[in-house]
Amino acid sequence: MHKIAEVEIQHDIMLANKRLAKKNQKILNKEKVFAIDVLGAIGSGKTSLIENLINEMDHQIGVIAGDVISKFDAGRFKQHNVPVVGLNTGKECHLDAHLVEHAFSDLPLDEIDILFIENVGNLICPVDFDLGSHIRMVVISVSEGDDTVEKHPLIFKDADLVVINKVDIAEAVGADQEKMVSDVHSLNPEVKVIKTSLKTGQGLQDIIASIESFIKEEQI
């Protein structure tokens, strides 16, 4: 004899992630860590930018490096003598709050002022997955083409800081930097957009100043 039953679940995967993200932010606040989710296209310069910020900023920095298959980026950060956790995301196209929570236990959070979380190089999938960071920095580069912003509006709507990198080669690749800036502003009028070249150092100090002012606002 069998009985059929219907069981209500109402478990929203997205909401579950949001809840975990909130929990992560509580942990960060308690440890006085300011966390920055670094998102962007593959190869746009996320790792290079974080490396530059490690060298230039006057804070204790830690990094969580999300990588699809290798721990290649984590290895690059280790050379800078900062605490690093590499998150191997397997087939995943984004980090989620649960993975980040795991990484916390491998980091000396009490010694870290700023935690960079390098997300998987992807302009679509990470958008819906809050990690618990205080701000989201989106890094794109002119080499992806100057229609990148138009093609991926969602990630720019939620961004707190947008970096347009590799402007040193804009002319060579025929990309219109100003169009990229105005495309971002039409989606997100308030957001700060900074044009950078990590080859020449252009814009790096602006990014640092902007991060410092976010930290002040957050009072961490």
Add this chain to the structure above:
Amino acid sequence: MHELSMADAMIKTVIEVAEKNDAQEITEVSIELGEMTLLNPEQLKFMIEVLSEDTLLEGAEIIIETIPLEIKCQSCGYSGKTSSDELDHYAPIINCPECESMELEIITGRECNVKSIKIEKSDENAQDS
């Protein structure tokens, strides 16, 4: 896209609940999927089916209901459905149908919800005897 991780998380939830309810088999799973999640329902369904092999969930009917996008416009106050013809993985652009503004609050369309399951369990009386 992340249909795989979604499928995986959903299966975990479903099996956990089914086990708690002493299910012998799961016959049906109802899922609500918002348009804005950019998840492909067919792909999601396929992955759930593949990943549920050799579990309680194997052979269950997977029902996915798409939840349309509803917005509230921050410029003109319009609230309701908006055309999502242009929604695709590469160019998810949405505008207010009244004033074309892109400053919108999304009311529905982000769901990724395991709503309910139907399970078969052995009759308690039968179990006792």
